[in-house]
Amino acid sequence: SAGPEDMPPEIWEKIKNHPCYSEEAHHHFARMHVAVAPACNIQCNYCNRKYDCSNESRPGVVSQKLTPDQAVKKVLAVASEIPQMTVLGIAGPGDSLANPKKTFDTMRQLAETAPDIKLCISTNGLALPDLVDEICKYNIDHVTITINMVDPAVGEKIYPWIFYNHKRYTGYEAAKILHERQMLGLEMLTARGVLTKINSVLIPGINDEHLIEVNREVKKRGAFLHNIMPLISEPEHGTVFGLTGQRGPTAQELKAVQDACMGGANLMRHCRQCRADAVGLLGEDRSEEFTLDKIEAMD
């Protein structure tokens, strides 16, 4: 897992209190996600929108969707109860940047009322190049892009369609546009000094070996961490769009791809894939203490 020896001191300084980036921080600092972004602008074959984007969710629990005002209220309530709460993320349940008004309204209010909380977002990257200015404006200092391929021929097996510039694209063309927008978005964030992590979902038989190339390409463009996550395909996770019968990787398969990527972008191995509305330190989930009715009752 990444540590101070893997990166320049100024980057380590920025991430050492961030549980998603530093294994050490995982034990001392808490993060929370607010589910303000319901819509998505692409379709991933592995998506189950009932839960959370990027496959970063545990099965069986649906995130509570919030308006920006409700989200801000919740963040402030949690921050006053949990002093180790240092990071607020927007990661779904759709795509944060396919809901720019809701996402940036939340971020703007938090930047004003709770400037000490670090802000981050996760995105599939399609809308990213158009929104880099907004990201910088609200001091969002960490972005995660889910990148599962750097070759549209692989991409068209993962993404049946995208919705871009008021138009639906399918097949190879859709994957090519998505790929170009992801690479451009990553380059733009790097140029602006925004720390960018890449998440990849390992889909056996589709992109397993290809992820080594993904690792090389994202490293070249300045990504400072690469997190390779297993496809979750347990039946209780629900029907996964377009991937009937697709299995997730075994622990050995996951480790083999992670090992093959060593020496590329720094790998992150500590992520336990938390849900879109997770609250608390690693290994604890206090989201039930901060449901909407409880927050509304606090004042």
Ligand code: SF4
């Ligand atoms: Fe971040 Fe993953 Fe840790 Fe959750 S489990 S806080 S998403 S690194």
Ligand code: SF4
């Ligand atoms: Fe689902 Fe996220 Fe893919 Fe959108 S980007 S289809 S929310 S996994």
